[in-house]
Amino acid sequence: MTTIYKRTKGLQDTELHYCPGCSHGIVHKLIGEVLEEMDALGTAIGICPVGCAVFAGNYFAFDTIEAAHGRAPAVATAVKRTHPAQPVFTYQGDGDLASIGAAEIVHAAMRGEKFTTIFINNAIYGMTGGQMAPTTLIGQKATTAPLGRTREQAGMPIRVAEMLSTLDGCVYAERVCVTGIPHLNKAKRALKKAFQRQMAGDGFTFVEVLAACPTNWGMEIGEANQWLMENMAAYYPLGVIKDTEAT
Amino acid sequence: MKKEVILSGFGGQGVMSIGKNLVEAAVAEDLEASWVPSYGPEMRGGTANCTVIISDERIGAPLVESPSEVVAMNRAALAKFEKRVCPGGTVFVNSSIIPDRVARTDVKAVYVPCDEIASELGNPKVANMVMLGAYIAATGALRQETIETMIAEMFTGKKARLVPLNLEALKRGMECGKPA
Amino acid sequence: MKREIWKGSEAIAEAAIRAGCRCFFGYPITPQNEIPEYMSLHMPQSGGVFVQAESELAAVNMVYGAAASGVRAMTSSSSPGVSLKQEGISYMAACQLPAVIVNVMRGGPGLGSIQPAQGDYFQATRGGGNGDYRTVTLAPANIQEAADLTQEAFDIADQYRNPVVVLADGLIGQMMEPIVWKERTPRKLPEKTWAACGRGDRDHSNFITSLLIDAPACEAHNLELAKKYAEMEKNECRWEEILLEDAEVVIVAYGTPSRVAQTAAENLRKKGVKAGVFRPVTVWPYPYARLREIACRESVKVFLDVEMSLGQMLDDVNLAVGERKPVRFYGRCGGAIPHVSEVERAAEEAWKEAK
Numbered sequence: 001m002t003t004i005y006k007r008t009k010g011l012q013d014t015e016l017h018y019c020p021g022c023s024h025g026i027v028h029k030l031i032g033e034v035l036e037e038m039d040a041l042g043t044a045i046g047i048c049p050v051g052c053a054v055f056a057g058n059y060f061a062f063d064t065i066e067a068a069h070g071r072a073p074a075v076a077t078a079v080k081r082t083h084p085a086q087p088v089f090t091y092q093g094d095g096d097l098a099s100i101g102a103a104e105i106v107h108a109a110m111r112g113e114k115f116t117t118i119f120i121n122n123a124i125y126g127m128t129g130g131q132m133a134p135t136t137l138i139g140q141k142a143t144t145a146p147l148g149r150t151r152e153q154a155g156m157p158i159r160v161a162e163m164l165s166t167l168d169g170c171v172y173a174e175r176v177c178v179t180g181i182p183h184l185n186k187a188k189r190a191l192k193k194a195f196q197r198q199m200a201g202d203g204f205t206f207v208e209v210l211a212a213c214p215t216n217w218g219m220e221i222g223e224a225n226q227w228l229m230e231n232m233a234a235y236y237p238l239g240v241i242k243d244t245e246a247t
Numbered sequence: 248m249k250k251e252v253i254l255s256g257f258g259g260q261g262v263m264s265i266g267k268n269l270v271e272a273a274v275a276e277d278l279e280a281s282w283v284p285s286y287g288p289e290m291r292g293g294t295a296n297c298t299v300i301i302s303d304e305r306i307g308a309p310l311v312e313s314p315s316e317v318v319a320m321n322r323a324a325l326a327k328f329e330k331r332v333c334p335g336g337t338v339f340v341n342s343s344i345i346p347d348r349v350a351r352t353d354v355k356a357v358y359v360p361c362d363e364i365a366s367e368l369g370n371p372k373v374a375n376m377v378m379l380g381a382y383i384a385a386t387g388a389l390r391q392e393t394i395e396t397m398i399a400e401m402f403t404g405k406k407a408r409l410v411p412l413n414l415e416a417l418k419r420g421m422e423c424g425k426p427a
Numbered sequence: 428m429k430r431e432i433w434k435g436s437e438a439i440a441e442a443a444i445r446a447g448c449r450c451f452f453g454y455p456i457t458p459q460n461e462i463p464e465y466m467s468l469h470m471p472q473s474g475g476v477f478v479q480a481e482s483e484l485a486a487v488n489m490v491y492g493a494a495a496s497g498v499r500a501m502t503s504s505s506s507p508g509v510s511l512k513q514e515g516i517s518y519m520a521a522c523q524l525p526a527v528i529v530n531v532m533r534g535g536p537g538l539g540s541i542q543p544a545q546g547d548y549f550q551a552t553r554g555g556g557n558g559d560y561r562t563v564t565l566a567p568a569n570i571q572e573a574a575d576l577t578q579e580a581f582d583i584a585d586q587y588r589n590p591v592v593v594l595a596d597g598l599i600g601q602m603m604e605p606i607v608w609k610e611r612t613p614r615k616l617p618e619k620t621w622a623a624c625g626r627g628d629r630d631h632s633n634f635i636t637s638l639l640i641d642a643p644a645c646e647a648h649n650l651e652l653a654k655k656y657a658e659m660e661k662n663e664c665r666w667e668e669i670l671l672e673d674a675e676v677v678i679v680a681y682g683t684p685s686r687v688a689q690t691a692a693e694n695l696r697k698k699g700v701k702a703g704v705f706r707p708v709t710v711w712p713y714p715y716a717r718l719r720e721i722a723c724r725e726s727v728k729v730f731l732d733v734e735m736s737l738g739q740m741l742d743d744v745n746l747a748v749g750e751r752k753p754v755r756f757y758g759r760c761g762g763a764i765p766h767v768s769e770v771e772r773a774a775e776e777a778w779k780e781a782k
Contacts, residue, residue, distance in 0.1 A: 008652045012632075041510030043625040045496060048636075063623035065495040066636035067488065068518050074485040075492030079623075081476045082450060104488070105479035177570050267432070267603065274605045282432075282603040308688030308767050309602055309683070326735050 001090035008032035010041055010060050021221030023211035024052060026178045027120060028059055030188045034060065034195060035087065039186075043086040045079050047072040047122045051093035070101025071110035073117065087195055088115040090229055095125045098134040098158050105164070112169025112203040116194040119160060122211040123232060129214035134158045137231055141218075158233060161208045165242035173241040177210040177233065179225045202244070203240040248278075248303045250388045251311040253328050256297035256320025256341070261375030265318075266297040268379055272389045272397055273301040281309045294323055301388060316386060318378060319345060320361070329354075339381060339424075357385050359423045365416060373416035374382070380420020393419065430605040435485050435595065436461035436503075438570050438606060439529055440764075442577035444469055445608070448485025448527070450476035450500045452489035454508060455539040458597040459531035460734075462503040475563040476482075483508040487515030487528070494524035497622030499581055503529035505597070507538060516590050518653070521637030523621075527577070529593045531600035533733075534762035542762025543597030543683060548739035551594045552711040557640050561656045563663050564592040564711040566681045568673035570604040572708070582614040583663060587655055594710060596735060598683040598764065660712040667706040670696065673726055674703030676778040679718070679744050680733040680772050682706045684765055688733050691770040700778055701726075710740065718747035727752055729781035731774045733765060734758040753781055 007013070010032020017026045035044045041062045048056040050069035057064035067075040072090035079089040097105050097119050105117065124142060125131040132142035132149055135157050139148040149157075161173045172194055176187035187209060196204035210232045214224040240246065252269065256262040266282050273280035283298045298314070300306050307409035313333035319325035320341045332338055334353040359381040361374035376398075383389050394417060402409040433441070433712045440462045443451070451470050453463035460678060470477040476493075479587060480486035486502045493500035498542040509530045519526055531548050534540030545673045551564045563583050567573035573595060639645035667685075668694050671677065678688040685706040692702035705721060707714050721727055730752055737758050748754050757773035759765045 023607055036553075042627050045623055049490070054638055057632075057636055061632055062626050063633045064635070065492065065623045066522075066634070067491070068514055069513075071484065071488035071491075074488035077478060077485075077639065078450060078452065078476070078489040078492030078500065079496045081478065082493050083624060083742070103481050104485050107476075107485065111478075112615060133780060270432055270603060270605075274432060278433075280605060283598065305689075306604075306686070308687040310764060310766075312685075312766050312768060322589065337496065392643055 004014070008036050010036045010061055011059055014059065016059060017055060018052065019215040021115040021212055021214035022052070023122065023185065023209065024120065024176050026184065027187070027209055028039070028056065029119065030184070030191055031089070031091070031118065032060065032145050033235070034188060035176070036190045037192070038195060040195075041088045045088050046087060047076045047079065047085065047088070047090040049090070049092040050127070051096050053091055053093060053120065053130050054127065055213070056091055061168065070096050070099070072096070072105055073101065073104040073113070076115045077108055077113050080113060084114070087199060089195070090115065090117045092117065092119055093126065094121045094123065094133040096118070096133040098160050103117075103122055107165070109164045109167045109170045109206070112171070114198055114201055114203060116205045116207070118191065118208065119208040120211045121160070121208055121236065122213040123157070124213050124216045126213050126216055135160075135177040137235055159236060161206060162198040164206055169204050170206060170242060171244045172197050173208070174243075175236055175241060177238060179212070179228055181225045181227040197245070210238070248301075248388070250301045250316065250318045250386060251314045252297065252299045252309070252318060253296060253314045253331070254318040254320075255294065255324035255328055258295045260319065260320045261372070262295055263297050265379045266299045268394070268397060269299045269301060269389070272393045275393050275397065276389060278303055278305050281306050282307045284332030286401045294321070296324070309331055314384070318382060320375070320378065321345065322347065325349075337385060338383070339378060341378065343374070345377055355383055359420060361420070363415035364419045367413060368415055368419070370412055372415055376413050377420035377423070380417040383426030384403035385426065428607045428609070430607055430620065431604050432603050433570055433574070434461060434601070434603045435570050435573050436600045437465045437530065438574040439503070439577045439593065439595070440465035440469070442574040443581070444475070446475050446499070446578040446581040448475065448499045448501045448581060450493045450498060452478050452480050452486040452502050454480050454483045454486050454504065456508045458527070458533060458543075458600050459503050459505050461600070462529065462531075483511035484514060487512040487660065491515050491524060493518055493776065494519060494526045495522065495622065496624045497619040498532075498583075501527040501529065504529065504542070505533045506535050507686055509547060509550070512590070513550070513556035516561060516562065517554070517558055517651055518592045520554070520556075520560035521558065523588040523634050523652075524590070524635070525581075525588050526590045527580045527593060528590055529577070529583055529595065529647045532594065532596045534760065540708070540762035543594055543735060543737040543764055544760060544762055545682060545684070546739070546760060547594070548710065548736055551592050552713070552743075560652060561659070562590050562592045563587070563659055564594050564709060566594045566598055566708060566710050567680050568685045568706060571598070573599055576608050576708075577610065578611055578691045582616065585616045586614055586780040587659055589659070591653065594682070596682045610616055616679065617645070620681045632730055663709055664712045665708040665712050666714040666717060667708060669704040669706065671702055671703035671705060671721065675701040675726060675728045676731060676774050676781075677703055677705050677721060677727055677729070678731045678733055678770065678774055679705045679707070679740070681710055682735075684733045687765050687767055689776060690767045693772060694771055696768065700775055702774055702778070712744045713747070715743070715747040718744065719749075719751070722748040722751040729777045730754045731777045732756045733770055733773070735764060736760050752778070
């Protein structure tokens with residue numbers, strides 16, 4: 001018999017706490033695979049967020065640091081600058097990165113910090129129970145927007161990849177999703193490219209992942225994936241947003 | 248021995264710097280010394296001052312209510328600090344730009360035309376060094392040789408040409424400060 | 428040894444570099460700007476990392492990151508900025524990360540003034556951030572001590588795996604005095620096997636976290652930390668006694684006011700009032716036991732607590748002295764520095780009253 005699939009060594013052999021249909025587990029796996037393929041499991045340092053991925057350090061098989069809410073880019077700045085030869089990344093959700101940590105991510109990108117940020121955008125606060133995020137879509141219901149988000153009350157959702165792309169320190173930004181195998185493969189390629197450009201010392205690299213949260217969206221898994229493709233991908237276009245290497 | 252001095256003047260008149268010179272000279276003579284600057288909004292008004300203490304014992308409070316000497320490089324400084332000098336203390340007045348006389352009769356007054364002497368020497372920047380000379384001559388707090396060595400060490404390389412000028416300024420100031 | 432003239436803030440910065448601090452993260456605020464300014468030039472020159480962060484919050488979390496990856500790190504600020512840093516200090520205490528935080532205190536509350544004050548005493552000695560934790564808090568009263576204590580702060584932090592606070596006031600930050608860079612004997616320190624610096628050949632990955640979502644686990648963690656704080660209380664307490672052997676009135680003060688108190692005590696003795704000074708060098712742990720012993724002396728009639736705040740350390744003096752002797756208070760605040768004559772008067776009145 002030939003082995004056609006193996007669990008990545010980048011993840012510990014343990015059960016994940018994520019809800020059914022949640023994208024976190026898939027993205028964890030992709031990161032583990034990419035770092036394993038880059039032979040970086042002994043050197044990588046991951047910075048975990050506050051939010052559903054707060055336990056990510058229990059799943060990754062390499063060293064990790066849990067940051068205070070929103071501060072992962074500040075933590076990563078220090079880790080990367082004191083360990084410049086090692087791959088460093090932050091793993092952050094939309095409340096963490098786009099709300100409470102907006103200053104930290106903007107300034108890390110501005111300084112061109114040579115780490116990678118993986119931004120899980122599921123348009124909702126997951127851990128705290130479905131409150132409105134900066135990325136919640138207009139009309140989308142949340143526990144703090146029970147009638148749906150309105151522009152008048154909460155403004156328009158923020159497109160983080162596009163915003164960070166305006167900064168010269170950001171050399172690569174791509175938005176992906178993990179809904180189905182073709183998208184998943186693209187996502188993995190994007191992650192690999194981000195880490196490769198980080199290790200080349202080019203600057204700040206950013207991968208935004210449109211993610212599903214069936215639990216807090218109040219949907220079945222299939223329905224959630226469909227809603228993601230129809231609504232989120234419409235407002236947050238998939239693809240390369242910035243690549244200073246592209247010709 | 249303990250000297251508690253408040254030095255005050257416009258920013259740019261070098262009062263902070265001669266304050267530091269006093270500390271450097273005191274340390275060279277194995278004395279204890281401290282230097283406290285005014286900082287923040289006080290400086291925005293254009294007036295700078297510092298408090299220098301020189302002592303042969305460990306220095307407690309680094310700020311003083313009644314200094315043994317006040318060095319006033321401008322009129323505002325004299326107006327502000329003359330009243331605080333301790334009885335029997337000394338007020339040094341830069342008479343080039345301060346027209347007033349010291350009103351108090353329980354303190355000594357030393358008038359030093361710092362800016363005129365500095366102009367005569369060809370460099371207005373050494374006015375503060377003239378005052379430093381007057382201070383050490385009048386108080387006997389520090390030795391002339393110590394200050395001279397310090398000046399020689401202060402200006403090196405390209406600036407070494409400033410040594411004779413500063414030594415001359417110090418000497419002219421000392422003549423003004425010598426007890427009559 | 429050669430005496431050199433140093434400004435307080437710059438001496439603190441240089442001391443950190445000499446102690447092996449490899450990175451500094453800061454944000455400008457008066458009256459401590461000389462620290463980041465000095466670091467911006469000298470830290471890179473010594474092969475270390477300097478970043479001017481976007482905020483105090485970011486700065487302290489950069490320190491957290493460096494500390495978590497096993498590197499000696501420091502940040503500095505002044506009162507309002509240190510309030511923002513409490514997040515990171517609490518997280519470092521929880522994760523048992525060593526780091527040094529310098530607070531050059533100014534007047535408060537709020538934006539306050541930029542002149543010297545001691546209004547952050549409660550914040551510094553009672554943890555300051557959320558949760559049950561303590562930080563060793565060193566309070567220099569002169570520039571020599573600022574240099575010595577800053578260097579030792581890094582050893583204390585590493586020994587206990589805990590943040591250490593250097594609590595200076597604006598005057599200590601701004602003034603210049605001659606100091607000697609002493610030969611230091613570093614403490615014997617444990618290896619940082621816990622650091623998240625890359626797994627290497629380890630058979631497990633290190634995960635630095637303060638989330639213990641189940642109450643029993645969180646309680647157990649707190650009890651472990653408490654044991655460590657008890658060790659610090661046992662080992663790290665220090666103080667200075669000035670003119671205290673036969674003193675009848677004991678002035679208790681730390682930082683700049685302790686120097687004012689010293690001069691006041693000298694002046695009082697010339698007038699026949701036997702005054703002395705008890706100066707805590709660590710304000711946490713607080714030298715309760717020694718102060719209690721002094722309170723038990725028959726010669727001691729009264730205590731006078733002097734602060735540049737409105738009776739924050741007074742709580743600790745009362746805890747130590749109890750009902751043994753009367754405790755009086757004299758304080759200035761908001762950036763005002765007590766005059767020698769004021770302290771002299773307050774001590775003399777307290778002494779007469781107690782006689």
